[in-house]
Amino acid sequence: MASALRYGAKMRMATRVPARALSTTARLSAAEKPFFPNEPTAPVVSTAIPGPKNQAATAELDKVFDVRSINMLADYNKSVGNYIFDLDGNKLLDVYAQIASIPVGYNNPHLAEVAKSPEMASALINRPALGNFPSSEWAHILETGALRAAPKGLNQVFTAMAGSDANETAYKAAFMYYRQLQRGGPEVEFTEEELLSTMNNQGPGSPQLSILSFKHAFHGRLFGSLSTTRSKAIHKMDIPAFDWPQATFPMLKYPLEDHVQENAQEEQRCLQEVERLIKEYHNPVAAVMVEPIQSEGGDNHASPAFFQGLRDITKRTNVLFIVDEVQTGIGATGKFWAHDHWNLDTPPDMVTFSKKAQTAGYYFGNPALRPNKPYRQFNTWMGDPARALIFRGIIEEVERLGLVEHTRITGEYLYAGLERLAQKYPEHFQNLRGKGQGTFIAWDTPKRDQFLVKAKSVGVNIGGSGANAVRLRPMLVFQQHHADILLESIEKIIKLL
Amino acid sequence: MASALRYGAKMRMATRVPARALSTTARLSAAEKPFFPNEPTAPVVSTAIPGPKNQAATAELDKVFDVRSINMLADYNKSVGNYIFDLDGNKLLDVYAQIASIPVGYNNPHLAEVAKSPEMASALINRPALGNFPSSEWAHILETGALRAAPKGLNQVFTAMAGSDANETAYKAAFMYYRQLQRGGPEVEFTEEELLSTMNNQGPGSPQLSILSFKHAFHGRLFGSLSTTRSKAIHKMDIPAFDWPQATFPMLKYPLEDHVQENAQEEQRCLQEVERLIKEYHNPVAAVMVEPIQSEGGDNHASPAFFQGLRDITKRTNVLFIVDEVQTGIGATGKFWAHDHWNLDTPPDMVTFSKKAQTAGYYFGNPALRPNKPYRQFNTWMGDPARALIFRGIIEEVERLGLVEHTRITGEYLYAGLERLAQKYPEHFQNLRGKGQGTFIAWDTPKRDQFLVKAKSVGVNIGGSGANAVRLRPMLVFQQHHADILLESIEKIIKLL
Structure with a gap:
């Protein structure tokens, strides 16, 4: 009930003009109790x-x-909530949040309690080889933590350290699964030829299979993940890569409502290309890897229909469908997982996570994705229980404060404000996007790099994505009064350009 | 002085028969104050x-x-020092130590203090993107931590998360460096063709360069590191791999003193193969990667002369020399870094670390190994400051207790005891190895897997390596009275086989 009331209050607020020089006190309506009462009331720029x-x-x-x-x-000792402090007394509203990875605010009191718990001390100083000697509490930590937040239909987790190895271990699971199908099942033993050839990095033991990813995708920077990353040349230059296929990701035109048919055709064209590559690429495709919103690559969105189409194609062609929720996961889009927006008939085969989870891994549901023998998917640490405890604390905080719904609503409020700014300053706002996607909002602007630099001078820390986009990645504790400050600041920045 | 005295006392002890049913109290001589007074005095096997x-x-x-x-x-709440406890009241002497990764004992009091510090809480809950927004204390943490332990000649560090990505980021640095030399220096810009081709995973932007590793090597399980891993087929099966060369690692004959010339010839043969592969392999070699002691692959040792030869070849052929100290580093061989045993004229180009450091990364010295542009070697977290604080605590504890020298001495004591057992039970001890390498000791035994299983029944947790080896990887706080228990236990296990 309380949340419904709050929802109503906020929706009414969204109809008033937000970007206005109201006093900070006036901004904080009764409906909008600050999550961090000790936050600065506004940015401070001293130098x-x-x-x-x-x-x-x-x-x-x-x-x-x-x-x-x-x-x-x-200065992380002083940073608080949505505000990052530096050594010179500057206090910036942080809507970049450690490249989209701080979930519930700097020095969040609940996480501070988790950090000081005896359980945490033990996790830090008695680091186990999780595959061999997990603590007797490991199942409980997973069940009350990572798995409490598991995507629908996926009840298993393989824990990792960061987005790159989460993605790569998912790829490994996909390759092992693909070859198992080819062999005829988990009970079929490896041949002598396979056992010998893999020691020489040659087929059939080390097969020339592939992962299909999309142009502009970002999936990490280790050798396998980098082979699926197609965002910028600087990420890839001089590093050997696998001969894996890339499909075109839809480049939608905005505003969406003015380009409905054109965008639908673009998505269809991309889907056809995916299907053709799966059927024809010389290195057979074991899995399709996709971000719900291409983030590093420029905040490229596609419709639920596109992703439903991808799921259909992967089912029909018998390849796995992996969703990279490293940047989109944990609430930022107004759903806990961005792929919740798609209403799929069957869940993705694997979903990877990192960033706002503050730890990493992949979820899966199909038991056949556990390799047929032990030690095939294994490493010494297989994650970090200390970080798994933090993830659990984050989930608790998200639930306690209703931060997913909160972010959905704040996102609508912020988006409405940005639309008004876009009308006022059309030369600075192209392709505003992320409507209905929480605070996961971006737009293109011609002087993007200058925009980001000037942002600091008005007290806001903002990041970019792709070549021209300003990307907003506030934390889940970003509130309407922060949105007001942000909107005012954007207007100030524009006037400085 | 005190340590010299203690050394003398221990050397005297090494001359008596250790594997005998002395009372625990008798074992603890005055010279051997236990590091963990609250440890069990002997293993307990209740079920x-x-x-x-x-x-x-x-x-x-x-x-x-x-x-x-x-x-x-x-049960990590109860485990203490060298003893790992389970849920059923069993208390095992742990000489496997989380696959060689616990350095200073379970529930080490100094690390417990580090874990409970306000600095740690901040590192846990305000996790930075270290390449973009490090804390103002990051330089200090590195200088008093990871870099305090840096190998001679290497004064820079790139921080990572685990052994695999430490190795892979070192490989990336090697490839970028190699291409920079080819281009003619850091100031030479990428060509249009490079910029375009790398987006398609093709050369010249994504060149077909290679890392040379050795047969039986283990360097990790992600796609690049796995391409250099050659330990077991089960680690590699079904995973696409790069076409990279492998050289033969010397297979020495034991006892070393009986096979001096033969072993020297074997090492020469291997060195010649390395040089030939560097000169002839179709995918040019950017770096040679080697473990000081091949660990996962079976505890294979080589002489300092072999490694000096490798360093010479890599200098002569202008490829980089990377030493993987993930398992050998941080004191276990009786030197802080195992490559300290080699007395190289010039240091390795890069040294990777993980495991006992409880965090990971690579050290380097040559400033040209910093890529020529920012964001080429980069990722969101680039390590974990919380784990960097633990590493610093470990270094402090190693220094406070003199654990490197301690491990050298304890290793000599343990090795002498094993030599006596090997004489008594020659059918159970082949190729005893690791003399003068601290506690980094192994031997082959025909019923290895049974040996490891039976070990638990007498209260010891031991691991294997390769197909036939028992590998000892006690912590740095392993003492002579633990060695006595271990030696007695080994005799008991043999009698059970």
């Missing part, structure tokens, strides 16, 4: 960014660590 | 292993997690 202390500390770090990608050094 | 509670808990875990590789479920 040029990076300020003198940040510059000195970066120079020190440069002696031992590559600092050329440093955005800013942060 | 068949796995006992009833373990079996029930494993069945529960099986619902959501592959349990076929489960060795035992552990």
